[in-house]
Amino acid sequence: MEASRPDTATRILDVSERLFVEHGFEATSLRMITQQAEVNLAAVNYHFGSKDALFEAVFMRRLAPLIASCLAELDELETREEKLSVESLVTTFIRPCLALSKDPARGGALFVRLLSRTLVENHRLLRETISQQYSVFVQRYSRAFHHALPQLGVEELAWRMHFAFSVMFNAFAGNDVLKIFTRSQIVTARDPDMIVKYLVPFVVAGLVSPVEG
Amino acid sequence: MEASRPDTATRILDVSERLFVEHGFEATSLRMITQQAEVNLAAVNYHFGSKDALFEAVFMRRLAPLIASCLAELDELETREEKLSVESLVTTFIRPCLALSKDPARGGALFVRLLSRTLVENHRLLRETISQQYSVFVQRYSRAFHHALPQLGVEELAWRMHFAFSVMFNAFAGNDVLKIFTRSQIVTARDPDMIVKYLVPFVVAGLVSPVEG
DNA sequence: AAGCGTTTCAAACTTACGTTTTAATTTGAT
DNA sequence: ATCAAATTAAAACGTAAGTTTGAAACGCTT
Numbered sequence: 402m403e404a405s406r407p408d409t410a411t412r413i414l415d416v417s418e419r420l421f422v423e424h425g426f427e428a429t430s431l432r433m434i435t436q437q438a439e440v441n442l443a444a445v446n447y448h449f450g451s452k453d454a455l456f457e458a459v460f461m462r463r464l465a466p467l468i469a470s471c472l473a474e475l476d477e478l479e480t481r482e483e484k485l486s487v488e489s490l491v492t493t494f495i496r497p498c499l500a501l502s503k504d505p506a507r508g509g510a511l512f513v514r515l516l517s518r519t520l521v522e523n524h525r526l527l528r529e530t531i532s533q534q535y536s537v538f539v540q541r542y543s544r545a546f547h548h549a550l551p552q553l554g555v556e557e558l559a560w561r562m563h564f565a566f567s568v569m570f571n572a573f574a575g576n577d578v579l580k581i582f583t584r585s586q587i588v589t590a591r592d593p594d595m596i597v598k599y600l601v602p603f604v605v606a607g608l609v610s611p612v613e614g
Numbered sequence: 615m616e617a618s619r620p621d622t623a624t625r626i627l628d629v630s631e632r633l634f635v636e637h638g639f640e641a642t643s644l645r646m647i648t649q650q651a652e653v654n655l656a657a658v659n660y661h662f663g664s665k666d667a668l669f670e671a672v673f674m675r676r677l678a679p680l681i682a683s684c685l686a687e688l689d690e691l692e693t694r695e696e697k698l699s700v701e702s703l704v705t706t707f708i709r710p711c712l713a714l715s716k717d718p719a720r721g722g723a724l725f726v727r728l729l730s731r732t733l734v735e736n737h738r739l740l741r742e743t744i745s746q747q748y749s750v751f752v753q754r755y756s757r758a759f760h761h762a763l764p765q766l767g768v769e770e771l772a773w774r775m776h777f778a779f780s781v782m783f784n785a786f787a788g789n790d791v792l793k794i795f796t797r798s799q800i801v802t803a804r805d806p807d808m809i810v811k812y813l814v815p816f817v818v819a820g821l822v823s824p825v826e827g
Numbered sequence: 828a829a830g831c832g833t834t835t836c837a838a839a840c841t842t843a844c845g846t847t848t849t850a851a852t853t854t855g856a857t
Numbered sequence: 858a859t860c861a862a863a864t865t866a867a868a869a870c871g872t873a874a875g876t877t878t879g880a881a882a883c884g885c886t887t
Contacts, residue, residue, distance in 0.1 A: 409864080425735055427640035430844065441866055446846060448864095521734050521787070522638055560812035567784040568777045568820075574734070599773035606823030607781075607816040622834080643874065654836050659876060661834090 410448045412438040417459045422514045426456055426522070457526055460519065463501070463512040464531070468538050470497035475541055485549045488605045491565070494542070495597055498573050502593040510573065510593070517574030550608065557612060565604045572600050623661045625651040630672045635727045639669055639735070670739055673732065676714070676725040677744070681751050683710035688754055698762045701818050704778070707755070708810055711786050715806040723786065723806070730787030763821065770825060778817045785813045 407415065416438040420429040431452060435442045449455040474493035478485060502510040519527055546562055547553075553561065573596065620628070629651040633642040644665060648655045662668040687706035691698060715723040732740055759775055760766075766774065786809065 425638065425640060427638060431846090432844080441864095442845095443847080443867090444865070452845065518734050521731050557812060560809075561816060564781045564785065564813065564816045568781040571780040571784065572777065596773075599770060600777065602823055602826060603774060603777045603820040607820040610815055610819030613815060644876090645874080654834095655875095656837090656877080657835070665875065 409438075409440050409444050412440060413445060413448065413455070414459055414462060417455055418463075418508055418511055418515060421456065421459060422511050422518060425518065426524070453526075456524075457530065460515070460526060460531075463508050464516070464535070466507070467497055467501055467512075468535055470500070471538065472541060475545060479545070485545060487546075487549050487608050488601060490542075490545055490549050491569075491601055491604055491608070494566075495569065495601060498569070499593050499597055502573055513570070513573040517570050520570065546608075552612065561608050565608055568604060568607075569600065572596050622651075622653050622657055625653060626658060626661065626668070627672055627675060630668055631676075631721055631724050631728060634669065634672060635724050635731060638731065639737070666739075669737075670743065673728070673739060673744075676721050677729070677748070679720070680710055680714055680725075681748055683713070684751065685754060688758060692758070698758060700759075700762050700821050701814060703755075703758055703762050704782075704814055704817055704821070707779075708782065708814060711782070712806050712810055715786055726783070726786040730783050733783065759821075765825060774821050778821055781817060781820075782813065785809050 406412070413434060417429070417434050420433055420437070423429075424433075431445050432442060435444060438444075445452065445455055449458055471494050474496060475490075478489055478493055482489070498513060501507055502513060543558075543562065546558060547555075550558060550561075573593070619625070626647060630642070630647050633646055633650070636642075637646075644658050645655060647668075648657060651657075658665065658668055662671055684707050687709060688703075691702055691706055695702070711726060714720055715726060756771075756775065760768075760771060763771060763774075786806070
């Protein structure tokens with residue numbers, strides 16, 4: 402009656418995803434991974450080639466569908482509405498993140514944390530492989546936000562998008578900067594819906610705030 | 615005419631701070647540190663005891679003065695004004711961060727990046743040593759924000775503070791989440807004053823936005 | 828100048844890492 | 858059933874990590 406055990410490569414990916422989030426890439430050894438995945442040590446190099454390639458595989462398994470979901474939401478929104486509201490635009494990004502966070506089969510909230518962690522560690526992977534492959538993501542959002550907020554100059558818009566995506570990433574990643582001091586004042590990332598309830602108004606307010614003279 | 619060379623312990627701290635930011639704690643070896651600091655390999659263990667203790671020393675050298683500066687600004691503001699504005703409150707945190715970012719003698723922007731990096735890596739150091747020592751920081755800000763935003767419930771206020779500090783930390787840390795995709799669309803953290811110009815309005819707007827029914 | 832605690836130095840130690848190798852085992856088509 | 862390919866297994870390899878050691882060099886007081 403137990404669920405069928407995933408194959409070796411999948412078990413490695415699942416365990417790696419969790420351990421990379423918990424301890425970071427460098428601090429996670431192949432021996433930790435293979436032990437918890439109950440596979441032989443050599444299996445990682447056999448199936449993926451190297452530890453670096455394993456990381457890329459872990460990353461790409463989640464990122465590609467997430468980006469695709471966001472762009473699909475964006476497509477659907479642009480065909481449905483003539484004039485895009487900032488809130489609906491923000492939601493096209495948040496909804497796929499939320500769905501991902503609530504779906505354990507797709508890594509649950511783990512991957513968003515991994516993404517956040519990888520961003521600040523600025524891996525070579527993100528600077529090289531990903532940047533070329535997914536520049537369309539930011540281009541699409543930049544254009545959409547420009548249409549929704551035409552009163553903003555390109556520099557001000559870039560900064561606001563930077564801030565907005567920063568806080569959204571951090572929110573889903575559960576990096577509670579205040580928790581360190583207060584000992585879990587907020588039950589972080591436990592209820593993703595609760596995050597969105599407070600996150601969307603905050604981000605939208607920052608994005609649409611009037612420009613100062 | 616050259617500046618007098620700092621002593622061994624200080625050189626180790628300076629180099630470590632930079633390397634921990636660039637490569638992370640785990641990926642920075644003592645041999646990298648001692649080589650760039652032009653000290654003997656054993657000097658780290660002699661002066662600090664261990665690599666972990668070195669990290670704590672690097673961290674504490676900057677954090678304590680930063681926290682003290684913030685609290686001093688807060689004190690000065692509370693004695694000067696009866697009713698605190700959200701903007702002035704935000705500024706009590708941003709101004710010390712900005713001063714730190716612009717002062718190479720105190721680590722410049724490096725330490726804020728280190729702080730941000732350490733937050734998402736959630737080191738044992740931050741969970742254990744720091745949380746007890748500096749809980750006063752969050753308590754003071756929580757109370758101040760509660761006075762400035764009395765219309766917000768405790769839960770909503772906690773979330774908004776969480777979001778606000780998230781984006782502020784990330785802004786100073788220069789973790790440009792969009793840069794990865796666009797290849798340095800924004801010249802991040804080059805001009806700290808520019809950050810503040812756009813950061814403060816964004817954060818304030820999010821904090822003061824009206825609560826929804 | 829002598830003595831003594833402090834600091835520096837070169838070298839080695841132990842351990843753990845990522846990776847490779849070679850053989851055993853399983854799998855799937857004929 | 859057989860054979861070839863794919864996968865798993867155990868063991869070892871070479872390297873680099875943090876740490877320790879013991880002697881040499883330094884700095885300061887007497």
